[in-house]
Amino acid sequence: MKLYYMPGACSLSPHIVLRELGLPFELERVDTKSGKTERGADFRALNPKGYVPVLQLDDGRTLTEGPAIVQYLADLAPEARLAPPNGSFERAQLQAWLNYVTSELHKSVGSLFNPSMPAEWRQATQQAIGARFDYLSSRLAGGGFLTGPRFTVADAYLFVVLSWTSHVGLDLARWPALKAFVDRVAARPAVQAALRAEGLA
Template identity: 55%
Template sequence: MKLYFAPGACSLSPHIVLREAGLEHTLEKVDLRSKQTATGVDFRTINPKGYVPTLQLNDGSILTEGPVIVQYLADLVPEKHLVPKAGSMERYRVMETLNYIGTELHKGFSPLFNPATSDAGKEVAINALLPRISLIAKQLGNSDYIAGSQFTVADAYLFVVLSWSAHVKLSLADWPTIQAYLARVAERPAVHAAMVAEGLIKE
C-alpha cells in the first residue's frame, strides 16, 4: 500500500495506524499548494479531491477520507484491536468519536490555518473550538485513551488534530488531562516513528 501524505496534516492519522498495525507500506509526499507529488505527478489524477490522506491499495485502487481509511486498515489486523468488532456498540462509539473529530474539531481548526482568515475570524474559530475540546476532555476523563484503556484509530486522529493547537496559539492549559493524553500518545513507538518519518521531530 502507498499513503499519500503531507507532513503534519490529517494524513498523519492513517500513517500512525499503518505503523500501529504493522502493515507494509510506502509513503509519497504531496505538496498541497501545487498539487504535485514528490515524484512529480499531478496529485489530482490520483485523487480528484486534491487532498490527503489518500491510500493506494495493493490492487491499485484508491481509498480516501481519513476516518474511513483508518477503519479499513484496522480491519486488516483485527488481532491488534485498533477498532472494536464490527456490529458492536463499542465499534459505533469509536465511529461516533471519529465523526465528531472530523466534523467538529478538524474542520474547526481549518480557519486557523487559512492565511485569509482575519484575527477576528480566528478568535471566533477558537471560541467555537473551546467547548468542543472541553467535551472531549470530559469524554476522556481519567482513561488512558479516548475509548478507554485500549488505543484505537480514534486516538490516532484525535492526537493529530489536538496537536495542531500548538501551531495556532490555542492553549490547552485548561485541560491537563488532554495535555497528559497527548504526551502519552506521543510516546507510543508507532506514533514517534511516524512523526520522525514525516520530519516533524528528530529521531
C-alpha cells in the same frame, strides 16, 4: 500499499495506524499546491479532491478520507484491536468519535491556519473549539483513551488534530487532560516512528 501524505497533516493519522499495525507500506509526499507528488505524479489524477490522505492499494484502487482509511486498515489486522468488530455497538461508538473529531474539531481547528480569517470569526471559532475541548477534557480526565483503556484509530486522529493547536494559537495548558493525552499518545513507539519519518521529531 502506499500512503500519500503531507507532513503533519491529517494524513499523519493513517500513517500512525499503519505503523501501529505493522503493515507493509510506502510513503509518498504530496505538494497539494502544485498538485504533484514527490515523484512528479499528478496527484489530482489519484484524488480529484486535491487533498491527503490517499491510500493506494496494491491492485491500484484508492481510498480517501482519513476516518474511512483508518477503519479499513484496522480491519486488515483485527487482532491488534485498533477498532472493534464491524456491526458491534462498540464499533458504532468508535465511528461516533471519528465523526466528532472530523466534523467538530478537524475543520474548526484547521480553519485557524487561514491567515486571512477575519478577527471576529477567529474569536468565535476559538470560543467554539474551547467548549469542545472542555467536553473532551471531561471525557479524558481519568486518563486512558476516547473509548476506554485501549488506544484506537480515533485516538490517532484526535492526537493529530490536537497537535495543530500550538501552530494556531491555542494553548493546551488550559486543558491539562488534553495535554496529558497528547503526551501519552506521543510516547507510543509507532507514533514516534511516524513523526520521525515525516520530519516532525
